[in-house]
Amino acid sequence: MSTALVTGTTAGIGESFTRLLAANGYDLVLVARDKKRLQERAAALTKKYKISTEVLVADLSIPAQLAKVEKRLSNPKAPIEVLINNAGFGLKDSFLDSDVDAESNLLDVLVAAPMRLTHSVLPQMRARNSGVVINVSSVASWIAGGTYSAAKAYLTVFSESLHTELRKSASKVRIHVLCPGFTHTEFHARGKMKMTGLPNFLWLEADDVVSEAWNRAIAGKVISVPGWQYKTLSTIARFGPRPLVRKAGINVRARQRRG
Numbered sequence: 001m002s003t004a005l006v007t008g009t010t011a012g013i014g015e016s017f018t019r020l021l022a023a024n025g026y027d028l029v030l031v032a033r034d035k036k037r038l039q040e041r042a043a044a045l046t047k048k049y050k051i052s053t054e055v056l057v058a059d060l061s062i063p064a065q066l067a068k069v070e071k072r073l074s075n076p077k078a079p080i081e082v083l084i085n086n087a088g089f090g091l092k093d094s095f096l097d098s099d100v101d102a103e104s105n106l107l108d109v110l111v112a113a114p115m116r117l118t119h120s121v122l123p124q125m126r127a128r129n130s131g132v133v134i135n136v137s138s139v140a141s142w143i144a145g146g147t148y149s150a151a152k153a154y155l156t157v158f159s160e161s162l163h164t165e166l167r168k169s170a171s172k173v174r175i176h177v178l179c180p181g182f183t184h185t186e187f188h189a190r191g192k193m194k195m196t197g198l199p200n201f202l203w204l205e206a207d208d209v210v211s212e213a214w215n216r217a218i219a220g221k222v223i224s225v226p227g228w229q230y231k232t233l234s235t236i237a238r239f240g241p242r243p244l245v246r247k248a249g250i251n252v253r254a255r256q257r258r259g
Contacts, residue, residue, distance in 0.1 A: 001051070005029040005073060005080045007060065007117070008087030010037040013136055013183065016210040017084045022049035026082060029054045031069055060087050060113040061105040073120040079128070083121050085114035085155075086136040090148045103147055110151035115158065125173045126166075132174045134217050135159045139181045139230050142237035144246040152179075156223075163222040176217035180209045181230035202229060 004026040008014035018028055022045050030045075032038050035057045042053035056072060058065040073080050088110050091098055114135055125131030137159070141152035159177035166173050183204045209226045216224040225234050 001025060001027050002081035003027040003029060003078065004082035004084065005031065005069075005121075006084040006086060007031040007069070007113070010034055010041055013178075013180070013206050013210060014084065014086040015041065016206040017086060017134075017214075018045055019049075020207075020210050020214055021082065021084075022051050025051070027052040027054075029056060029072060029080070031056045031058055031060075031087070033057065033059045061108040066108075066113055066116060070116055070120040073117055074124070076124060079124050080121050081125075081130065082132045082134075083117060084134050084136070085117055087113065088136065091146070095146055106147060107151055110148070111154050114155060118162070122173070126171060129172045132176070132217055133159075133162075134176045134178055134213060137177050137179045139179050139225060139234045139237065141179060142234055160222055174217055174220055176213065176221065177223050178209070178213040179223060179225045179230075179234065180204060181225075181227060181233070183209055204230075 002025075004021045006014055006017050006021070006028065009018050009030040010032045014032075018030065018041065022028060028042075028045060028051060030038050030042055030053060035055070038055045038057060042055050045051060046053050054072075056069055058069050060066050060069070072078075073083065089106065091102055091106060093099075093102075095103065118133055118135070121131070121133065125133075135155050135158070137155040138149075138152040140149045141156040143149055156177050156179060159175055163175040163177075166175060181204060182202050183206055204227050212226045213224045225231050
């Protein structure tokens with residue numbers, strides 16, 4: 001049986017990925033900071049899907065703890081077939097007012113960690129010519145939404161680059177980037193962002209987001225943008241006049257900070 005490793009597994013998109021992968025017969029390595037919730041998640045998945053689970057407690061902003069996950073990914077005796085780089089968080093404050101250590105932690109988790117984890121797992125995937133890496137980015141990667149958008153832009157371009165390079169060498173290793181919009185998770189509550197004014201039609205469900213990403217990744221596609229509303233908005237953000245896109249991005253961030 002193949003094994004998948006998922007970061008940020010205790011809620012939201014990461015939790016949805018664990019259920020989808022378990023339902024498809026994958027054993028799981030679950031990575032997050034909260035040991036109690038990780039153990040509860042592992043027990044529930046084992047009981048329902050009859051799979052094996054491992055728990056790795058790790059804060060990916062701490063180098064020594066990130067190194068534990070890298071070591072697991074590069075273990076030749078227990079290879080990882082699927083890597084889901086999902087862990088992340090956002091900051092409410094503008095860069096003009098934010099704490100620099102918080103900004104550094106954001107870059108560690110959203111940029112450095114997925115880069116290092118992907119770098120750890122790719123050699124074995126390439127050697128056996130199979131494997132899937134899904135990086136969870138955001139439609140924010142195409143707007144001017146502070147350092148969060150900048151970090152997600154890195155992840156989107158990084159994924160596109162790897163996908164293209166591997167396709168050029170005829171590799172069967174699949175690299176995919178998921179770019180969702182607003183999704184019902186704990187993300188915004190943890191970041192203390194005000195979301196009450198957002199219209200209902202803009203909200204997505206995590207299970208739908210994950211299902212589309214998985215199906216497109218398996219089909220060899222590089223990007224998924226779930227939801228007709230975000231397919232439309234992302235097209236405008238990518239190809240519209242940049243002054244308008246920048247202004248819209250700043251306005252979205254300002255609304256999240258109010259309240």
